[in-house]
Amino acid sequence: MPDLNLIPPVVGYIVAGVFGAIIGSFLNVVIHRVPLEESIVFPNSRCPSCGAAIAFYDNIPVLSYVALRAKCRGCKAHISFRYPAVELLTAALFIGVAWHDGLSAALPFDLVFASALLALIFIDAEHMLLPNVITYPGIAFAIVARIALPLLTGTPHFDDVPSLTQGALTDMPVAVVSLIGAVIGALLGGGSLWLMGWTWEKLRGVEAMGLGDVKMMFMVGAYLGWRLTILTIFVGVLTGSIIGIALMARQRERNMQMLLPFGIFLGVGAVAALLFGAPLVEWYAGQFR
Numbered sequence: 008m009p010d011l012n013l014i015p016p017v018v019g020y021i022v023a024g025v026f027g028a029i030i031g032s033f034l035n036v037v038i039h040r041v042p043l044e045e046s047i048v049f050p051n052s053r054c055p056s057c058g059a060a061i062a063f064y065d066n067i068p069v070l071s072y073v074a075l076r077a078k079c080r081g082c083k084a085h086i087s088f089r090y091p092a093v094e095l096l097t098a099a100l101f102i103g104v105a106w107h108d109g110l111s112a113a114l115p116f117d118l119v120f121a122s123a124l125l126a127l128i129f130i131d132a133e134h135m136l137l138p139n140v141i142t143y144p145g146i147a148f149a150i151v152a153r154i155a156l157p158l159l160t161g162t163p164h165f166d167d168v169p170s171l172t173q174g175a176l177t178d179m180p181v182a183v184v185s186l187i188g189a190v191i192g193a194l195l196g197g198g199s200l201w202l203m204g205w206t207w208e209k210l211r212g213v214e215a216m217g218l219g220d221v222k223m224m225f226m227v228g229a230y231l232g233w234r235l236t237i238l239t240i241f242v243g244v245l246t247g248s249i250i251g252i253a254l255m256a257r258q259r260e261r262n263m264q265m266l267l268p269f270g271i272f273l274g275v276g277a278v279a280a281l282l283f284g285a286p287l288v289e290w291y292a293g294q295f296r
């Protein structure tokens with residue numbers, strides 16, 4: 008086997024970016040079809056306007072969009088900017104995760120987690136919906152990762168595990184502590200969102216959040232652990248409030264009952280926590296030592 012350390016890092020980032028654009032192309036299918044409850048495998052990609060099958064050479068991430076000048080080859084219908092945007096964002100996200108993880112056992116797991124978040128963000132933006140077909144497998148995936156990664160790497164791996172082993176869980180195997188951490192994170196993430204929705208409902212008498220946000224935060228909490236989950240919610244509430252207030256200020260009548268797809272902001276918060284959270288949380292914790 009060739010020594011992977013001899014490959015210049017830039018080559019690794021290019022590979023990650025190209026792979027990300029290809030996965031982004033698949034995420035476009037997921038984002039378009041999952042809310043319609045269509046199969047994500049069959050049939051092949053079709054133009055939403057004329058129904059013509061899209062040839063492989065017209066389905067190359069980003070490049071085909073540019074070459075076709077945002078129009079279907081057959082009917083000349085406009086192709087949404089969302090398609091290349093999702094492909095470029097996924098490419099950027101994969102480069103970010105590759106930068107964070109390097110070539111490690113964590114890399115494929117973090118790429119799956121980040122991809123699921125991106126699909127949820129865009130589906131919530133378009134449909135105000137966080138589908139169970141993504142969140143339920145996402146929760147199962149998080150639990151598998153929680154057990155597998157400490158066993159594969161022989162380290163605590165997850166951000167919250169060291170904080171748990173300092174307590175009552177000292178003598179337990181690290182994979183078990185990691186699994187307990189997943190349960191704590193899930194209950195904290197899902198519970199916080201459930202409590203926020205419940206409080207809002209009591210105060211204003213309207214349903215503020217669907218259970219989709221709660222299930223999404225079960226997944227995020229299980230995967231990231233309690234420390235990064237708090238950071239996720241903090242970033243989500245902060246960015247959501249800023250955008251929400253900005254949108255309300257632009258409206259003529261102050262409609263406080265306007266619904267924001269909160270999953271977008273929680274998803275962005277989770278991505279930020281995954282990529283940049285650990286040193287931030289460490290610095291914050293250091294302020295109190």
Ligand SMILES: [Zn+2]
Pocket residue numbers: 054055056057058059079080081082083084
């Ligand atoms: Zn067409």
